Amino acid sequence: MGKTRSAEKFDVAIIGGGIIGIATAFRLAEAGLQVTLIERGAPANAASRGNAGAFAFPSILPLASPGILFKAPKWLFDPLGPLSIPPAQFPSVLPWLLRFFRASMPDRIEASTAAQAALNRLSETETANLTREAGLDHLVRHDGALELYESEASWRASLKSWERCEKAGIEVEHVEGARLAELQPGLSSRLVKGVFLPQWKTVSDPRDYALALLEIARVRGVQLIEGATVSRLTNGTEGVAVTLEDGRTLKAGHAVLAAGPWSNSLTALLGDKLPVTPERGYNTTLPPGSFDLKRQVIFPAHGFVVTPLATGIRVGGASELAGFDAPVNYKRARYMLDKAAGFLPGLKREGGTEWMGSRPSMPDSLPVIGRASSSPRILYAFGHGHLGLTQSAATARLITDLILERKTPIDISPFRPDRF
Template identity: 75%
Template sequence: MSATQEAELHDVAIVGGGIIGIATAFRLAASGQRVLLIERDMPANAASRGNAGAFAFPAILPLASPGILFKAPKWLLDPLGPLAIPPAEFPAMLPWLLRFLRASMPDRIEASTAAQAALNRLTTEETAKLTREAGIDHLVRRDGALELYESEAEWRASLAAWKRCQEAGIEVEHVDGERLGELQPGLSPRLTKAVFMPQWQTVSDPRDYALAVLKAAQDRGVEVMTGHVASLGETARGVRLTLENGREIEAQHAVLAAGPWSKTLAATLGDALPVTPERGYNTTLPPGAFDLKRQLIFAAHGFVITPLETGIRVGGASELARFDAPVNFKRSKHMLDKAAAFLPGLKREGGVEWMGSRPSMPDSLPVIGRSPRSPRVIHAFGHGHLGLTQSAATARLVSELILGENPSIDISPFRPDRF
């Protein structure tokens, strides 16, 4: 009998120790499953470490949209713009970009928006449930967010999108003048209009939040292992996970939640999925750098400013580039320059720069569902900018698939074979 046959058979093995994998481990363990979480580095050390820390429940409009067709060419030509592709990366990213442009056509947008709205409604409920059960409700701030505009014309151009959000049940308040200054004192006079979203939430620090969920999962019996999974395959008992060092692990089910690294592992099953690394940059300033009341969103410039327990985080933007492409911290410096112009009192000293890769799909929707080739493998990745936001809902849906329950929402828009 081989060592693999003698080894304990786990109920579920999760590949990926980011917030998606961690939240899924927690939910499965709470359902009585024996869970092994495998992470190649340290848990919550990639995008779950340096993201903007938002539960962006109102963010239902996909990045792929009709308006992007007019903005993208200008952005792509600007190496410091909200969406950039370094020239050397363009050939490798062209197939993804063509799918992105196709997903931006009007006939695709309504379906994508409806799917995102359904997922975000579910995640609003599931996040409250997860934080309550894990005993970490104190790590969540419920003070909303402000999306800011520099002119009346810019604000008016956004009204159709806000109307669509309101139709989906999202609360919005259009503000200016004294009300704007009340919600966030110290803004530049350049910022004349804003939209306040009271349902928006943030966390004390995204890494601290993820590790707190992980601690709660471990308290429920989740085992955490460091290892680099090289391939996945079916066995008579379920799924075989082969590590880079040759070790083999078996489980009745496997969950692939390795962010942008999921593409390579999915390919070992024969699943071809167009997930690509989308880099984000930020600078975290020390606490007290500005009296920030809530997250500020500068959509036209592609960045946000977030109040964290660990400081003031200025970051965002999108750069499509392979993992080994040169890092361009000019992008984080450029966003910090803009932040200082919008917040004249911002203290810029002592900042720490960071870059991390998000897993992005061309249609802005995640992949949630069974592998077409290996039904015991559940794909759960590709959340782009909404990984933290949608982590609790993804955990719920994955758990339902593994337990043989009907999914809480229609998951066909997220199916792995939609491309």
């Protein structure tokens, strides 16, 4: 456990030691502020540990979309489908689901896509700045990603989405035949079309990347408090009192809530009932050498990706809307592994490690970035869903600008906490 300085007043206390909190701590420390990072467990040990490791800058289309309205009824009640809800969880998830369907209406899609595109453009710039300044460029791969289709019809059905991406300035290359085989040898003959995204990047391993950034942040003066749960945030005339469950209280000029799906327990106490829900993802990480994977490959019809990491080949994805106490269903991880073996015939499936973690998911696929309604000194930075790693550097920049009262480089009103 890191040493605390509870008698001192920090400039900023960050609640949440995932990649969002870590990146924000790094950026604030670089700005000369005294920062403490408070994590309920071990840093980078939840979604920041087991995600797919992608800087998915081209991923600007929200999960909530007109097409999902036709797919969701079938998916939701399939326990192994790309998006599912265990029956016992349905009553608690229903309010979120109704907002999700509302966000899927055509009048909402253009606005949410534009907001995501702006945030991801900023993310691409800020990630390059952050990795360079932190000396972490060697942990980033620039191989792009390959989205794969089993039929001409399914590829054609995706073209409108790709046209929207191209209008937003994203590089898109439609491939087949020899070019497809060049980008990824050893694919099943069932895969007849692909879309190559050269702007897509991956990290050597998402947890290693997050911990390396944390180490640099600590060298810059960030104080880490591990194994500490925040029970209350109280706004005062001189700052924010951060009360821990063990009774300690820290003082800070500002507090940043970046606790992912655990954030809503504190936002409710602050008077902001925000619809962030845990969205579980599953994966299996196979040993290095299990397949000669050149870059991340994506199977959109099946809701999973396969990523080459320094620590192995990670097969994972899917979405399960379920609370923290719901039973874990590792059949989902095995089902994705079975499918991956069908698409990658040479895949060695032995020796894998299964994992499950919860992402913080918002109904409109946009994160919450902004000030609490009860205090301008308390800021929110959570709800990034599948794009936490992707948007971490941009979120860190925006939160830093808000705290330092600088003009933000993009309009952040689409991410405001009161939009629901």
